[in-house]
Every structure is written in C-alpha cells, then in structure tokens.
Amino acid sequence: QDFSNLLNTHFNGAQHVLCGHNAKEFDIPFIARRMIINGIALPNKLNLFGKKPWEVPHLDTLELWKFGDYKHFTSLKLLTKVLGIPSPKDDIDGSEVARVFYIENNIDRIITYCEKDVIAVAQIFLRLRREDLLVEDEIIHV
Structure with missing residues (x-):
C-alpha cells in the first residue's frame, strides 16, 4: 500500500518513469500481481491495461542493452x-533472497542487496547516456 501511495502521490507525472534491469519481465509484473492479490488498487504507473507499448512509463536497462535484439539476455552482474561499474552482486544474488529472508531472517541484508541493484541500474543508465557516473556522496540511502 505504501508503494502504491508513493507512486500515486510523488511519482505520478508524465516525467516520472519506472526503471530497472529486466523490470518489465519480472519486477513490475510481480509487484502488480501482488497488489492485485492483496486487494491494492494499481497506481497509474502500473496499470497497463489497454496501453500501447509506447505509452508504458517503464524503462528497462536490459531492453536498452539489447538494441532491438530479441534473443539476447544479459544479467545485471x-x-x-x-x-x-561495481557489481551489486558482491554479497548475495536473487536466488539467495528467500534463504536469507526465511532462514537467516536478515531483512537488512536484503535491503542492502536491493539498494545496490538500484544504484547499479542508475549507473548503467548514466553510462549508456555517456554521462558521469554517480559518486558516493551523490547517493542517499533512506
């Protein structure tokens, strides 16, 4: 519910785009399905019903790196x-999240893992645009 509220109240303008690596095939559908299962109304940024591909406000670094190639997959690592760019996979990767959560009960480790992924996606996007990468003091952890 908090994520839905965040998208609806702070990131609902045309200039706001959701961005991730393989987000269009995994993260965004997963989040949307979980919202529906839990009875949470989809925010506009996730409500894709009837939208044409160019109307979808999502950016995927995996798609950008494909350059139109349909049979190509490149991991974030x-x-x-x-x-x-420094790898965000220096501690755990996605296959280990369930174990870390259910067996180790270490949500902080998962939070750090997710933060590193977000930073890596931002750095990839900047590199693809030939812009300067973020330096540590430009990154705010909340």
Whole structure:
C-alpha cells in the first residue's frame, strides 16, 4: 500500500518513469500481481491495461542493452562488469533472497542487496547516456 501511495502521490507525472534491469519481465509484473492479490488498487504507473507499448512509463536497462535484439539476455552482474561499474552482486544474488529472508531472517541484508541493484541500474543508465557516473556522496540511502 505504501508503494502504491508513493507512486500515486510523488511519482505520478508524465516525467516520472519506472526503471530497472529486466523490470518489465519480472519486477513490475510481480509487484502488480501482488497488489492485485492483496486487494491494492494499481497506481497509474502500473496499470497497463489497454496501453500501447509506447505509452508504458517503464524503462528497462536490459531492453536498452539489447538494441532491438530479441534473443539476447544479459544479467545485471555481467552488464555492470562490461561497463566498468561495481557489481551489486558482491554479497548475495536473487536466488539467495528467500534463504536469507526465511532462514537467516536478515531483512537488512536484503535491503542492502536491493539498494545496490538500484544504484547499479542508475549507473548503467548514466553510462549508456555517456554521462558521469554517480559518486558516493551523490547517493542517499533512506
């Protein structure tokens, strides 16, 4: 509910775009389905019913890196490596999240893992645009 409220109140303008790596095929559908299952109204940014592909306010670094290639998949770890960006996968990867949550009960470790992914996606986007990467004092952890 908090995420839905955040999107509806602070990130609901045309200039706001959701961005992630493989987000169009995993993160966004997963979040939307969980909202529906839990009876949460989809925020406009996630409500894709009847929208044409160019009307979808999502940006996916995996798609950007494909350059139109339909049979190509590049992991976030590999893309950060080839672009000279620090890997967010220096501790755990997605396959280990369930274990860390259910067995280790270490939500802080998962939070750190997710934050690193977000930073890596931002750095990839900047690198693809040939812009300067973020430096540590430009990143705010909340």
